[in-house]
Amino acid sequence: MAQTVFSKYYYDFRPMKARTLLYILIFCLLSQESILHAQAPLNEQIKRVKRALFIFNLSDQIQFLDNNTNPNFTIGVLGKDRTVIDLRGLSQKRQIKNKPVRVVNFKTIKDIYDVDVVYVNHNKNFNVNYILNKISGNNTLLITEDYPFNSSMVNIVNIGEEFQYEINEDLLNANNLGVSYSLKQNAISSIEKWKQFFQDTEHQLEATQEALQLAKSDIKHKNDNITKQKKTINAINSQIHQQNDVLKTQESEINELISLSEFQKKKYSEKLQIEKQLETRILEQMEDLKEKQAFISSNNATITLQQDTLEKQKQEIEAKLEKINLINKSLSTQKTVNYLLLALLIIIVISVILIYRNYKSIKLLNEDLQEKNNNIFNKSLEIASKNKELEEFAYITSHDLKEPLTTISGLIDLLQDDYKDKLDEDAIISMNFISKSSYRMRNLIDALLNYSRLGKANEKTEINCNTLVSEIIHDLDNAIHRNQAVITYQDLPTIRASEIELRVLFQNLINNAIKFKKPNTSPIINISCSTTVPEHQTQVFWQFEVTDNGIGIKKQHKDKVFAIFQRLHSRETYEGTGIGLAFCKKILESLGGQIWFESTLNEGTTFFFTIPQQ
Incomplete structure (x- = not known):
């Protein structure tokens, strides 16, 4: 009876042990498959890091x-x-x-x-x-x-x-x-390198993808083997279930035999043989499962080796890329140096050409300038000679013209003194007219002679314009009081020039401002001075302004004002020879300055003139 109980528990343990080993084997296969499928998320996680x-x-x-x-x-x-x-x-x-x-x-x-x-x-x-x-x-x-x-x-x-x-x-x-x-x-650093990087990376990816494709095909082949092994395991599992069913049938039979003690005694040897056969079959199946598990482990080791090989190839590709990058950097540096040397050489050649052209141009300009200087010098000598001749001619002419005028004036004076009582009124008027005309002619000749001498003064001194204007006002005192004129001036500079010519300049401008006054209006004259730099020049000039409240000058007479012997009014209205402003213009031109005016009719005139600072 004890032997029978032991046999029952023995048959219960054997199927449970085989089933547990089968589950362990299936779990190992599924774990290996899950590891293979988990590689992709792992790579993605590495890329994110x-x-x-x-x-x-x-x-x-x-x-x-x-x-x-x-x-x-x-x-x-x-x-x-x-x-x-x-x-x-x-x-x-x-x-x-x-x-x-x-x-x-x-x-x-x-x-x-x-x-x-x-x-x-x-x-x-x-x-x-x-x-x-x-x-x-x-x-x-x-x-x-x-x-x-x-x-x-x-x-x-x-x-x-x-x-x-x-x-x-x-x-x-x-x-x-x-x-x-x-x-x-x-x-x-450039779109070309960017494209080259993409091309190199694409080639690298293509090679890697080819290797991965091979690995995938190998893995697929191994997965097929694993699938076949799973099918084999399932068949074994089915066989085990069948064996379990057989065992259950055998158990029921044994139970029936246990109830019949006599039958058990007779068939005990047969039961032991059946147990041994079952044990042998289970052990054979266990060995078969161990061999398949060893085959799967071998496949896993092969996959690991292939992954190591791919990693080594990847490292070799990276090393080659680093070498290529170093070579590209070296070539780029050498290329840059070559470009710089070429640019430097071009700059030197251009500089030499420009220096040579400048030298030739300066040489030609110097020769041309020397020739023009010689021409100017010769013409200046010729002009100086002609000016001297004109001056002598003007002096001789004025002297010769004044002699008959003096004779005419003397004869007219004798006729007026000796025959005053015998001449009628028309004759006396004619005599007075001849006398006045002779006097005016003599004044014109003197003015012409003085005009020709202007600008010839060699003696130039420092002249205080304040003092000079004060003396001129004193000289014109009679005309100033007669016309009730008011003359103001302030802060006039000291100028290096001919005192006589500068006196003539101011005296003519002040005298004109008093002469050409509006009726029943007292002349108001203001003289001021400032500094200026004329357009297209760098030298500093004194700019004088002589302002009056007189009758003004019409715009159509602007070009006639500074011409010699030009009169804008009749002698009966305003006396004079018409040469005063021509004197002013010639004096200022000899000093290197200019004269102009701005005028509003019936409101007044402002004469401007400039003299260079020295």
Whole structure:
């Protein structure tokens, strides 16, 4: 009876042990499959961590040129993006600019406010120009991802598991941001390098994808094997269930045998054989399962080796890319040096050509100038000779003309004294007319002689114009009192000139201002002086102004005023020879100055004249 009970428990334990081992084997297969499927999310997580590190490093190497007193360094992420979580996780471990990092999220562009850095991914469909307008003038850095070349301050691009970046220095400088030297050196600086980077990365991705395709096909093949193994395990499991059913049937039979002790005694040897057969079958199935598990482990080891091989190939590709980058940098530096040397050589050649052309031009100009100087010198000698001849001619002519006029005047005076009583009234009037005409002719000859001598004075002295004008007023005292004229002057300078000529100049201008007064009006004359630099000249001139309240000058007479012997009024209205202003013009031209006037009819006239300071 004890043996029978033991046999019953033995049969209960055997199926339970086989079932447990089967479940363990199935769990191992499912775990291996889940590990393979979990590799993709793991790679994505690594890329997200790399992106967050990239943003931190770029923010730390950009130079913020203003003095921001905010205790935190704030990064804003635009749009719904998991990068917010990655940046916040990294902000617990790292600082930027020795400041704690605060990460905020903005749903729209108009929400951006009070941040140091704004990050946005191109897949969020935000317009980069609107973002730049929003942060303009706020000393905020804009980091974009996968946007067009040179459209942002700093643009990063993700190809596979790698990140690269390019920098727009114009936008950075416009927003008062600087770039460190190392950051500038490692950036993609042109659209050609950007395209080359994409092409190289595409080639690298194609090679990697080919390798991954091979690995995937191998994994697919192994998955097929695993599927077959699962089917085999399922068949084994079905067989085990069948065996369990057989065992249950056998148990029922054994139970029936237990109730019949005699039958048990007779068939005990048969029961032991059946138990041994069942045990042998289960052990064989266990061995088969162990072999399949070893095969699966071998496949897993092969996959691990293939992954190690892919990683080594990736490292070799990165090393080759670094060598290519170094070679490109070296070639770029050499190219820049060659361009600079070529530009320097061109500048030197152009400078030599320009210097030679200037030398030839200056030489020709000097020769031409020397020839013109010789011509001017010869003509000046000729003019000086003719001026001397004209002066002698004017003197002789005036002397010869004055002699008959003197004779005529003397004869007229004798006739008037001796025959005054015998001449009728018409004859006396004619005699007076002849006498006055002779007197006027003599005055004109004297004026002409004086005019020819103007500008010949060699003796020039320092003349105080205040004193000179005071003396002229004293000389004209009779005319001033007779016309009740008022003459004012102040702060007149000291000038180096001929005293006689300067006296003639002021005396003619003052005398004209008194003479050409309005009826029943007292002349008011003001003389003043200031400094000026005429147009197209660099020398400083004294500019005098003689202002009166007289009858004024008509505009149509503007060109006749300074002509010799030109009169604007009849002798009966205003006496004079008409040579006074011609004297003034010649005197000022000899001093290197000019004379002109501004006049309003019946209101007055202002004469302006300039004399160079010496």
